[in-house]
Amino acid sequence: MISAFVFALTVFVLALLLGHEVITKVPPTLHTPLMSGSNAISGITLVGAVLAAGSDHSALATGLGFIAVVFATTNVVGGFLVTHRMLAKFRRKPGEPGKS
C-alpha cells in the first residue's frame, strides 16, 4: 500500500516538474488558451467518473458518479472545443510566408 503511494507520489512530482518546464515556454499571448486547454485536460477526472458511475455498488455511489460524468464531460468537450475556437482565431499577418 505504502509502495503504491510512493510510486504515485513519484509520478506526481515528476509530472509537476515536467509541467513546469513545458508551461514556462508558453507565451503570454496564449495564456487564455493555456487555461482553457489545460482545464480540459483536468477533465481527465472523467476516467474516474466513468468508473464510479459504471460500477454497480449502491444507488448513491452510482448517482454521484453519474453527476460527475455529466460535469466532467461538459468540462472536457466544452474545454477542448472552446480552446480550438480560440486558437483558430490567432492569425499571422496576411501575406507572410509560412505554413498555417
Added chain:
Amino acid sequence: MTAALIDLAYLAAAVLFVLALKGLSHPRKAVRGNLLGSLGMLIAVAVTLLDRRIVRFDIIAAGVLLGTSFGLVLATKIRMTAMPQLVALFNGLGGGASALVAGSALLAAATPQLLLTTSSVVSGLIGAVTFSGSFVAMAKLQGWLRARGAPRLWQRGFLVILLVAAALAATHLVREPTEIIGYGALTSAALLLGLVLVLPIGGADMPVMIALLNACSGLAAAATGFVLMNQALVISGSLVGASGFILTRIMCRAMNRTLAEVVFGHVHGDAGDPDQEPSKPVKSVSPEEVAMLLEASRRVIIVPGYGMAVAQAQHATAELARNLQAHGVRVDYAIHPVAGRMPGHMNVLLAEADVPYEELYDLEAINPELVEADVALVIGANDVVNPRARTDRDCPIYGMPILNVDRARTVVVLKRSMAPGFSGVSNPLFTAENTMMLFGDAKQSVVAIVRALQY
C-alpha cells in the same frame, strides 16, 4: 493483461497531454496540440470502458450524452468577451467532478484504507472549494454578483470557523471512513469556504483568482488519482496544477502583490487623497483631433484594458489600426499581463478581431519601444499605465510593473470619466503635459475616430 493494456493506454494519453501543452508554445502549433490533447482524452476514456468493474454502460452513456450536449452548446454559443466566465465555469465543473468521484469511491470501498481516505479528504476539500469558488467567480464576471470587494473582516472570521469545521470533519472521516456523513460535512464546509474565499475578490484581482482556481481543478484531479490509484489522473492533474500555479505566479508578479494579499485582502494603504495633488487642468479633445494626431504619426502603440472588453471595442480598435496602417502608420499593441479579467484576456479579444499575433507585445518587449512612439493610445486601461507605480513609494500599487506610456511623445487616453481604476489610486497620467483625454464609451470613441479618419 487488460489492466496492463489500460495502463499503457493511459501512458499514451499522458504523452499526448504533454504534447498538447508543448504545442501551446507557439500559436502556429497550438491548434494541432489541442487536437492531440483531445485525442489523448478520447483514448483514456475509451480504454477505461474496458475495465471489468464497469457494468452500467447505460448510466455512463446517459451522462456522457448530457455532458457532451452541455459542452457543445456552451463552447459554440459563447461570445469571446464572455470567455473568463466560461473558463471559470469549466474549472468549477472539473473540481466538482473530482470531489464527486472521490466521494463515490469512498462509498464503494468496503473497508477504505488510510491512503484512500486521506486522498479523498484532499480531493473533496480542493474539489468542492474549486466548485463553489468558480461559480462565484463566474457570477461576478457575468455581472450577476456585484464585483466590488466586500468587507474583509467578516471574511476572516468565517474562514477560521469553516477551516475548523473542515478539519473536524476530515479527522472524523479518517477515523470512521465508512461513515459517509463525514465526507458530506467536509465537502459542505469546503463549498462554503469557496464562497467565502472568492466573494470578496474584485475586478482586477480576478486574473489571479481564475488562475488559482485553474490550478486547484488540476490538483483535485491529481488527488482523485491517488484515491483511485490511477496514474492518468495523477499525471494530468499535476500538469494542470503546474500550469495554474505558473499563471498565478505570473499574475501576482505583474501586480506586485503576493497571493496571500490577493486572497486574504491586503488592505490598500492610503489610496492617495486626490485633493493632495494640485488639480491640474485636463486636456479634453474631440475624436476628430485624435484622428488628425494619429494620421500624422509614424508610430502608434495601442494599450487596451478592461474598458475595451467592457465596451466590446476590440473590432472597432482593430479597424482603427488597419486604417492607420493603410495610411502608413506603424501600429502595435502593448499588452499588460493583468489587463482584463483573466490571463491573456486582451490577446483573445484582439485575436477575435483578426489582429495578427505578431502585433501584440508584452510588457518587457514594448516598454523600450514606447519611448519612440509618437502616440500611445490607451483604451480603457488605468492602473497598468499609472506612473505612480514607478515613482511614488507611498502609493499602494508602488512597484507594480507598468507600461510606460507617459514616455511616449503624446498620450491619448480613451476613458469614460476621471474615476480611478480598481486600486482606487488617482492617476497623474491623465493630467500630464503630454496627455489628451477623450471621454466617452470606448467603442463609440474609437468608431468616431475611424469615421474622422475616413472623412
